[in-house]
Amino acid sequence: MIKSLQPPSPAQAALTLASSSRYRAELLRRLHLDFTAEAADIDETPWPEEPVEELVQRLADGKAAVLAKRHPQAWIIGSDQAAALDGRALGKPGTADAARTQLANCAGRAVQFFTAVTVQRGDAFYRAVDVTTVRFRALTAEQIGRYVEIEPALDCAGSFKCEGYGITLFEAIETQDPTALVGLPLIATARLLRTAGFPLP
Template identity: 40%
Template sequence: MTRLILASQSPRRKKLLEQAGIPFHTISSQVEEKTDPTLSPEELVVSLAMQKAEAVFKKNPENVVLGSDTVVSIDGRVLGKPSDKKEARDMLRMLSGRTHEVFTGVAVLSGDKTRTVCEKASVQFYDLSDEEIDGYIKSGEPFDKAGSYGIQGLGAVLVERISGDYFAIVGLPLAKTIRVLREFDIVGDWQA
């Protein structure tokens, strides 16, 4: 049986694969992400997902490796994870009352095959007061999330509406990923 490695320690990505009944284990990629400012958000997340997958695959070539990355984009600017409270506050102010896009890239590698996909979703935020932003920052939730919020947590109260794949916003477009994994003979318990 082929073994799947998730090249991530993201608890959200782990939970989604578990939800789908996919057997896997995790190895953090520990890769220094290389970004190219000339890439579109779609190209960037696929490149980052590939970097993570390749780093783990090099040490585990007998396995299938899945890498994923997520970014937020607004006004042509890509927002990753904030480095501090000020950056988180600036990002949340930028997103307040506006629609932004979330891109999640997925790369799956094996010894004889490579597949990449990208999923995009749009998110509309409510107008946020400074008090709401500061309260959310105090929760600690913004600091390991692209765009400084997590829709699956407390950040859900910031969101007025979404268009697209909710799971792409969380960090792994589950239905699309499951279909790619089938190409590598990786299926959930319910599919076997």
């Protein structure tokens, strides 16, 4: 889905990723575009009864909007991701105990990951949301404990790194964009940047 308030205008050299995430920066480098990265500090508290898909789009929009005000001549990329189990958001665990609990709750079940991206300059913006389903294997407490000890993904929603050892936790990943699960859906991001005028294939 692409939405905009204005027709596309020519891209400028300035491109800023509204994030301090090293995962998103590493992904964006694959597009061979010059960019800077800058944190956009916003309140990420979910609203009461807010659907997860709406939450991530609101936060991606909010991050882009903050930096669009700081850098009005630059194109800004805002992104956010959340995992949902039974329709409820799973946050970043923060501690090993929370990671073990989160993985135990996900074991043998399907978890949806919503990853939103917004590309904005001034009042013009383009948006997309990727939905990826991760199907977890049935996991024992011992298997979960071993994973958390080897690869404590405490800063990742869902408590795993799919690009690392976390791949051993799954039965399947159902996605249209394998980069989305890492934190930035590059297929959608490239499409939005092309719409904004960037010289991508």
